[in-house]
Amino acid sequence: MSLLDTTFQLKARGTNVRTELLAGLTTFLTMAYIILVNPAILGQTGMPPAAVAAATCLAAGVGCILMGMVANYPIALAPGMGLNAYFTFTVVKTMGVPWQTALGLVFISGVLFLILTFAGVRKLIVNAIPRALFSAIAAGIGLFIAFxxxxxxxxVTANPGTTVGLGDLHNPNAMLALLGLAIIAVLEVWKVRGGILIGIVITSVIGWGLHLAQWTPQTYSVAQMTATAFQLDIPAAFGIGGKGLGLALVEILFVFVFVDLFDNVGTLVAVSTKAGLVQPDGTIPRLNRILFADATATVVGSLAGTSTVVSYIESASGVSAGGRTGLTAVVTGLLFLAALFVAPWAQAIPAAATAPALILVGSMMMAPLADIEWKDPVVAIPAFLTLIAIPLTFSIANGLAFGVIACAILKIAGRRIGREDWLLLVLAVLFVARFAYMAAA
Structure with missing residues (x-):
């Protein structure tokens, strides 16, 4: 028995090294856009984009490797898209908090995640979510990433009359994406191993040949990361220094903790369900190890110079390519670390090549809906609200909030509430408070 098989239990999970390598590469390709997008967003705070690019690669690399080695799950981590926008446009640009202080708040939130994890609070929260909502979350995120x-x-494009509408299918990028969609779909029908990855590569080659990949080389070196590394201001994040930001900092910290917690829960449930790693009773093995990995990655990210690190739903693409163990995450992490040296080259993969993979993976994530008891309104209504709210509000956390609140209300109305549901009620109250805070903000 090989060392890799012993470490990651490859045979026990019905996989092999080749499949895991392909799955890791597939996951990396579908989420490598963060190397470019994160610096573009955080750079608007005044942070040097090249330094943020390096920090992004480092945080993602460390997070993925931790997830693979500690928890043995095929889940990849990287700076979260929703939270980087909140960091930039709300915390820094609207509230006027210096980016160094904002990084200090990210660090504190990461430490709080670790404390909550070791205390078992995060595990309790995950286990309090009704099993039917797990299936709805998985499918809702499928719709989300397909969108x-x-x-x-x-x-699909914005349309002022109908909110969304059909885009220009004569556009070369749209045509390339449709071709890529057809290629990947056919490969899946033929049950070709690594079909998603092969489809991405074929579509990319076609895109390069047609000069559809937009790439502008920029000056860059890993040493530039020092412009953001260890620049966080923890005393200011605690309100030390008399800058009059005490209450505002508490509110920011609350959002960092709250949104990260529930976005991670949604992604964790979706990917674990897709990989067949959820137990028959609905529990997720080694849950605290998973939560430890993402909390530690957030701490590392804040030290390197980037916003909160979260579990990425794009991990589902690697799972669809056959990834079942932490080796998939380790491979993804090593690729992120390698990208430290070539970060600007990541945009050589055209978006039209990875978009079809997201669409196909989304379709594959509809299967858990069959496990929901749709004839029972106490189960069906919260599940439907979760399913539809995730893509339409562009937020996993919002979908989960609607589902939990509806579930609590209907369980009380149907007299099906029990003592074991106390935490569900607490979560419902917290979600109501979250919506109230968002409305007042």
């Missing part, structure tokens, strides 16, 4: 893929490809 992201359709939007990224230009197949």
């Amino acid at each position: 992201i893929g359709l939007k990224g490809a230009g197949i």
